[in-house]
Amino acid sequence: MTRSQQIVKRSELLNRRTIDRRTAEEVGRVDRLWLDADSGRAIGFTCKSGLLGSKKTWFAWAQVDTVGENVFVTINPELPPLHQPEQAVCPIGLEVLTDSGNKAGTVVDYLFDVQTGSVTNYLFKSNGWRGVLDGIYLLPVGAISTMGSKRAIVSEAAVSEPVQYAEGLHKKVGLVAEFLHEDFDKTLQNVAGVRRGAQNLAEKLQDKALEVRDVAQEKVAELKRQRQESASPPPTPEPPESDLL
Secondary structure, X not given: OOOOOOEEEHHHHOOOEEEEOOOOOEEEEEEEEEEEOOOOEEEEEEEEEOHHHOEEEEEEHHHEEEEOXXXXXXXXXXXXXXXXXXXXXXXXXXXXXXXXXXXEEEEEEEEEEOOOOEEEEEEEEEOOHHHOOOOEEEEEHHHEEEEOOOEEEEOHHHHHOOOEEEOOHHHHHHHHXXXXXXXXXXXXXXXXXXXXXXHHHHHHHHHHHHHHHHHHHHHHHHHHHHHHHHHOOOOOOOOOHHHHO
């Protein structure tokens, strides 16, 4: 593989385009990842294509060349299509039971290294067992003693005080409320800014109106003066000195 090491969540790869590295043609989209329960590694994935994704093609994880916004795979046309091995499992939805027989939650996802395919942590949703709040929590691979087709048995110590991976619903509600509060404050600030802008504009318009009024008054006074001058009779010319003798 030519990609750099990266830890991704299984669900992040779903529905990504799968591209044949040799031909650059799209062969479908990632539909489901499969693990080997014993080794805890991704061993392949199912690619869907065709009408409504009805056609399924299996790719071994060894065929994966690059994982990015698209998944590049190496396809050898001279070899027959590969088939999903019997030991391939999909742990999503497995019931998580403790070794003392208690239900701790349900597996909803997992994190794995796309370079090696090794799962680093499973993610399980708590059902409130032993006061663990609603949310998504880390389940270390080493804590699982048995993984079947429907259930996984884990160490009770590993899930009694689990590390939270994602915020629970109650915290999300709190975050939404906090966001709305911040958004309301920003809205008030924006309204205040608009008011200040409107006030400044009104003051500028008022100053301009006063300026226009003063200019108009000066023009009116000038016109009145010109009219008065034009209405006054011309001065009487003085008689020449010869007429006075």
